[in-house]
Amino acid sequence: xxxxxxxxxxxxxxxxxxxxxxxxxxxxxxxxxxxxxxxxxxxxxxxxxxxxxxxxxxxxxxxxxxxxxxxxxxxxxxxxxxxxxxxxxxxxxxxxxxxxxx
Amino acid sequence: xxxxxxxxxxxxxxxxxxxxxxxxxxxxxxxxxxxxxxxxxxxxxxxxxxxxxxxxxxxxxxxxxxxxxxxxxxxxxxxxxxxxxxxxxxxxxxxxxxxxxxxxxxxxxxxxxxxxxxxxxxxxxxxxxxxxxxxxxxxxxxxxxxxxxxxxxxxxxxxxxxxxxxxxxxxxxxxxxxxxxxxxxxxxxxxxxxxxxxxxxxxxxxxxxxxxxxxxxxxxxxxxxxxxxxxxxxxxxxxxxxxxxxxxxxxxxxxxxxxxxxxxxxxxxxxxxxxxxxxxxxxxxxxxxxxxxxxxxxxxxxxxxxxxxxxxxxxxxxxxxxxxxxxxxxxxxxxxxxxxxxxxxxxxxxxxxxxxxxxxxxxxxxxxxxxxxxxxxxxxxxxxxxxxxxxxxx
Numbered sequence: 001x002x003x004x005x006x007x008x009x010x011x012x013x014x015x016x017x018x019x020x021x022x023x024x025x026x027x028x029x030x031x032x033x034x035x036x037x038x039x040x041x042x043x044x045x046x047x048x049x050x051x052x053x054x055x056x057x058x059x060x061x062x063x064x065x066x067x068x069x070x071x072x073x074x075x076x077x078x079x080x081x082x083x084x085x086x087x088x089x090x091x092x093x094x095x096x097x098x099x100x101x102x
Numbered sequence: 103x104x105x106x107x108x109x110x111x112x113x114x115x116x117x118x119x120x121x122x123x124x125x126x127x128x129x130x131x132x133x134x135x136x137x138x139x140x141x142x143x144x145x146x147x148x149x150x151x152x153x154x155x156x157x158x159x160x161x162x163x164x165x166x167x168x169x170x171x172x173x174x175x176x177x178x179x180x181x182x183x184x185x186x187x188x189x190x191x192x193x194x195x196x197x198x199x200x201x202x203x204x205x206x207x208x209x210x211x212x213x214x215x216x217x218x219x220x221x222x223x224x225x226x227x228x229x230x231x232x233x234x235x236x237x238x239x240x241x242x243x244x245x246x247x248x249x250x251x252x253x254x255x256x257x258x259x260x261x262x263x264x265x266x267x268x269x270x271x272x273x274x275x276x277x278x279x280x281x282x283x284x285x286x287x288x289x290x291x292x293x294x295x296x297x298x299x300x301x302x303x304x305x306x307x308x309x310x311x312x313x314x315x316x317x318x319x320x321x322x323x324x325x326x327x328x329x330x331x332x333x334x335x336x337x338x339x340x341x342x343x344x345x346x347x348x349x350x351x352x353x354x355x356x357x358x359x360x361x362x363x364x365x366x367x368x369x370x371x372x373x374x375x376x377x378x379x380x381x382x383x384x385x386x387x388x389x390x391x392x393x394x395x396x397x398x399x400x401x402x403x404x405x406x407x408x409x410x411x412x413x414x415x416x417x418x419x420x421x422x423x424x425x426x427x428x429x430x431x432x433x434x435x436x437x438x439x440x441x442x443x444x445x446x447x448x449x450x451x452x453x454x455x456x457x458x459x460x461x462x463x464x465x466x467x468x469x470x471x472x473x474x475x476x477x478x479x480x481x482x483x484x485x486x487x488x489x490x491x492x493x494x495x496x
Contacts, residue, residue: 003320003321004321004324005324006324006325006328006331007327009321009324009325009328010302011203011264011301011328011332012201012202012203012204012264012302012313012325012328013201013202013314013315013317013321013322013325013328014202014302014311014312014313014314015311015312015315016302016309016311018310
């Protein structure tokens, strides 16, 4: 991403473009990252609801939405999705936190 | 020139009238001596329906400035006021107001900072906030406080500036002393100040914005350039607004007032109410044939270094009087600014410093007389201390 020069910015450091966080990579702070284990997923969408960012990718084209993986450009590795994953309680986690080796 | 009424008001009352005439949308405030009476008077205007302002009574000055910032971010014209410890408590948000480029107008009724606790005038509160990004205007009298309060809106809200403005006037000496002044009619004042149209509003849902986001190593510095540049552009705006106000009111203003300065050989530089006393002492020295003069600074931020250096070029000695100490620094804050402005300038005069009037200590004729005597000695080449204390028992 090309950084703008001082005179190209709106006064007061405000952001006038809605939703521009999408273009800002905040996924490089992670220590751990969630890994998706597709065969254990029941597609309950809890991870999508609980994600403090918008880092859970879902497919909404089917009749019932489906969890398909993570947006690692924005996932900060907080692990809340893994904590709330119902299959994990039965020992068949669909989200597993692993050390992020970059 | 507009027809004006001759009135007798304290400085606080005069500023309250100016604020009423500017028709702010929002006022947020917390009481503190000697500011309280100003907002009290303004609250009377609101309660009597004389001005349609949302009056927010908050639980602290930190909240007062926070409410002001929120309202200004929504696009409102906002006023507030404080003094001393109240200003110190607001300090964090004082910076935010300038960083977000919100043209809030604040009366800072100058009072000494604690401790020990003291309610009287000095400029230590204002000097503590001199790097916060606000425009600072200083006043000699209730008339100037009224005039500067009206001009503050036009200066701060100008599209080239968009910065908050502090109207500084001396606690008790100006704020609580009845003074005779000329006041514009409500219509003329409104024609001069006019309505405010903010560039952005957080309440504009058609054009959503984010205000005050996290701003780290990649953009914070670029955003500070905006503040630095706005202060540079403010010089022209201050001059243009002051000229327009001068034509309307007959009272001209500039970055500073030069009193018998042009042909002066020795000169005093100071801000605030002490200027009135200093003018009398300058006159007395002139009668004795001493070419003395005064430079009374009105615009402290942005600091008009080039114009000031030009006005003081070739003087044989200049004495800067600071109504604040900057502990551990070499001289008071005004002294370091003035001397820095003169360093390397054309026909650079020697510059001496006196720190005076802390905690409301009277600055009488004799004290200023002694400054001019010392400057006359310095002009003759007699050496002595550069930084001095004035009117204190040593």
